[in-house]
Amino acid sequence: xxxxxxxxxxxxxxxxxxxxLDKEQNSYVKLIPQISSHIIASGGKRLRPLLxxxxxxxxxxxxxxxxxxxxxxxxxxxxSLLHDDVIDHANIRRGRAAANKLWGNTASILVGDYLYATAxxxxxxxxxxxxxxxxxxxxxxxxxxxxxxxxxxxxxxxTEQEYLSIIEKKTAILMSASCALGAALAGQxxxxxxxxxxxxxxxxxxxxxxxxxxxxVGVKEEFGKNIGMDLREGKMTLPLIWALKKGSLxxxxxxxxxxxxxxxxxxxxxxxxxxxxxxxxxxxxxxxxAQYIGEAKALIKSFPDSSARKYLLSIADYVLNRNN
Amino acid sequence: xxxxxxxxxxxxxxxxxxxxLDKEQNSYVKLIPQISSHIIASGGKRLRPLLxxxxxxxxxxxxxxxxxxxxxxxxxxxxSLLHDDVIDHANIRRGRAAANKLWGNTASILVGDYLYATAxxxxxxxxxxxxxxxxxxxxxxxxxxxxxxxxxxxxxxxTEQEYLSIIEKKTAILMSASCALGAALAGQxxxxxxxxxxxxxxxxxxxxxxxxxxxxVGVKEEFGKNIGMDLREGKMTLPLIWALKKGSLxxxxxxxxxxxxxxxxxxxxxxxxxxxxxxxxxxxxxxxxAQYIGEAKALIKSFPDSSARKYLLSIADYVLNRNN
Numbered sequence: 001x002x003x004x005x006x007x008x009x010x011x012x013x014x015x016x017x018x019x020x021l022d023k024e025q026n027s028y029v030k031l032i033p034q035i036s037s038h039i040i041a042s043g044g045k046r047l048r049p050l051l052x053x054x055x056x057x058x059x060x061x062x063x064x065x066x067x068x069x070x071x072x073x074x075x076x077x078x079x080s081l082l083h084d085d086v087i088d089h090a091n092i093r094r095g096r097a098a099a100n101k102l103w104g105n106t107a108s109i110l111v112g113d114y115l116y117a118t119a120x121x122x123x124x125x126x127x128x129x130x131x132x133x134x135x136x137x138x139x140x141x142x143x144x145x146x147x148x149x150x151x152x153x154x155x156x157x158x159t160e161q162e163y164l165s166i167i168e169k170k171t172a173i174l175m176s177a178s179c180a181l182g183a184a185l186a187g188q189x190x191x192x193x194x195x196x197x198x199x200x201x202x203x204x205x206x207x208x209x210x211x212x213x214x215x216x217v218g219v220k221e222e223f224g225k226n227i228g229m230d231l232r233e234g235k236m237t238l239p240l241i242w243a244l245k246k247g248s249l250x251x252x253x254x255x256x257x258x259x260x261x262x263x264x265x266x267x268x269x270x271x272x273x274x275x276x277x278x279x280x281x282x283x284x285x286x287x288x289x290a291q292y293i294g295e296a297k298a299l300i301k302s303f304p305d306s307s308a309r310k311y312l313l314s315i316a317d318y319v320l321n322r323n324n
Numbered sequence: 325x326x327x328x329x330x331x332x333x334x335x336x337x338x339x340x341x342x343x344x345l346d347k348e349q350n351s352y353v354k355l356i357p358q359i360s361s362h363i364i365a366s367g368g369k370r371l372r373p374l375l376x377x378x379x380x381x382x383x384x385x386x387x388x389x390x391x392x393x394x395x396x397x398x399x400x401x402x403x404s405l406l407h408d409d410v411i412d413h414a415n416i417r418r419g420r421a422a423a424n425k426l427w428g429n430t431a432s433i434l435v436g437d438y439l440y441a442t443a444x445x446x447x448x449x450x451x452x453x454x455x456x457x458x459x460x461x462x463x464x465x466x467x468x469x470x471x472x473x474x475x476x477x478x479x480x481x482x483t484e485q486e487y488l489s490i491i492e493k494k495t496a497i498l499m500s501a502s503c504a505l506g507a508a509l510a511g512q513x514x515x516x517x518x519x520x521x522x523x524x525x526x527x528x529x530x531x532x533x534x535x536x537x538x539x540x541v542g543v544k545e546e547f548g549k550n551i552g553m554d555l556r557e558g559k560m561t562l563p564l565i566w567a568l569k570k571g572s573l574x575x576x577x578x579x580x581x582x583x584x585x586x587x588x589x590x591x592x593x594x595x596x597x598x599x600x601x602x603x604x605x606x607x608x609x610x611x612x613x614a615q616y617i618g619e620a621k622a623l624i625k626s627f628p629d630s631s632a633r634k635y636l637l638s639i640a641d642y643v644l645n646r647n648n
Contacts, residue, residue, distance in 0.1 A: 029475070133448055
């Protein structure tokens with residue numbers, strides 16, 4: 001089953017999520033919805049809302065609250081994107097000009113803060129302590145992950161384990177929370193919540209590893225951002241970490257020289273991409289992503305067969321095989 | 325009674341607040357407590373925690389929760405300062421180098437996000453919906469206020485009413501929430517919560533008006549930041565708004581020319597300060613601040629006499645008469 005078919009299956013629910021997103025971002029300070037809708041309306045696949053919806057379907061939970069909480073997760077995700085784009089001086093996001101380029105850093109910082117505050121307000125209105133705990137803990141972890149990534153920026157000594165720990169925190173934790181919420185909303189016991197949390201985490205890690213790989217192989221039109229961007233920002237990702245481990249000392253030193261020297265030329269970027277490809281860095285990273293997806297699918301299969309289970313399995317396949 | 329005496333009276337409680345601040349900012353990602361303690365330990369008068377403590381004393385409430393919530397308010401305040409300093413390219417905060425100058429914008433944005441998330445986590449643990457609603461609503465309003473201030477930056481047509489509305493939102497709402505929380509913690513009825521909220525709002529507006537006035541008259545050593553900084557950042561504050569209203573068209577045009585031309589010279593700043601002083605802008609603004617403090621004190625006096633009432637009245641006087 002393709003992701004597009006799942007999106008179609010959840011069309012009505014996703015539309016309700018969109019309506020909440022649209023309604024709740026709507027400050028009387030018009031600049032706020034203008035900027036947040038610029039980034040929210042530019043789409044993305046709404047993977048986190050989808051994970052929450054499908055996870056709750058796994059337990060036959062389909063009350064309206066799930067649309068609100070899917071919107072909450074998407075707001076937190078969007079807030080982090082707005083701040084990330086300021087931090088990375090991003091030019092493009094989801095194929096459109098990044099908000100920071102159109103409205104400046106100040107507006108992006110403030111609208112990010114506003115979306116965090118909005119998510120917090122909606123959770124206050126929801127009032128469920130289990131739900132609040134899952135989301136507040138995930139948000140804290142996410143920011144810690146982004147901070148570690150910043151600290152490790154340009155560090156050629158970073159290990160695979162450190163890299164995996166960073167992406168687990170900065171990316172996977174919110175997908176983990178999305179899945180866990182599905183179980184929590186349905187009033188499932190802690191054990192089910194933990195299993196769903198683990199499924200989401202593994203899908204999330206795989207998502208970020210493939211994302212980082214696409215940065216080296218994607219073409220701009222498909223991926224919505226320039227190739228080699230992570231490298232230009234000093235982000236050490238798995239394909240490069242692998243190649244640095246396998247390459248000769250001389251190669252390693254040459255690469256480090258380019259990384260240390262900010263604002264690398266296109267030619268330098270191509271040199272590093274060749275280096276990565278020569279040592280099979282792309283294949284290694286995709287293999288690692290496949291391993292996580294395998295583990296996720298095994299956990300998904302611990303639930304009895306159902307449409308929701310099929311959708312979760314398909315999402316796992318999609319994360320691994322997507323090319324944008 | 326001087327503010328120092330009140331701080332001494334609340335020494336034990338403020339120490340507990342400090343302990344919570346210290347403990348709860350303590351991420352294993354060491355850069356986070358390093359930066360947050362840099363700004364938190366640099367002090368300030370802990371006006372918001374004090375307002376919360378005194379307000380709760382007004383209703384004889386003294387349980388430990390109040391120290392946690394005072395820390396929550398201080399975290400939100402600190403988060404907003406970290407982001408403000410990035411936005412304003414601040415060099416100095418509370419007499420020390422601003423965090424953004426020492427660690428860069430990225431670190432300040434992320435640590436601000438972390439403190440927002442920490443406040444949210446502590447509120448989740450507290451679990452009281454009334455408390456959550458007061459703080460989440462105040463946070464949303466605060467960010468909206470900062471956004472309006474950004475939109476109105478350098479706008480010489482801004483009215484006194486617009487200015488007051490901005491500072492009510494960006495500054496006063498958190499002091500308002502601090503006072504309201506004192507009543508809410510004590511389980512007071514909505515009417516009391518509203519009165520305390522109003523007292524805090526008026527104290528907060530007065531605080532920001534005097535703050536904005538100090539920017540024109542303070543000396544660097546006393547005020548902990550450079551003179552005329554607001555002007556350099558395009559912030560239109562009451563002394564200038566008044567003078568622009570009273571001055572001639574030619575004077576107004578000359579001032580606007582300086583404001584529009586970013587990175588004004590010291591000489592230009594002095595020209596504007598003279599212009600403000602010639603039209604009594606400082607006196608007018610301080611008069612407005614006194615009006616708000618008068619209203620706050622009248623509301624405070626609606627409560628029966630007590631030590632807490634005396635402290636609140638003294639805080640109100642302090643806000644008006646402080647010179648740093």
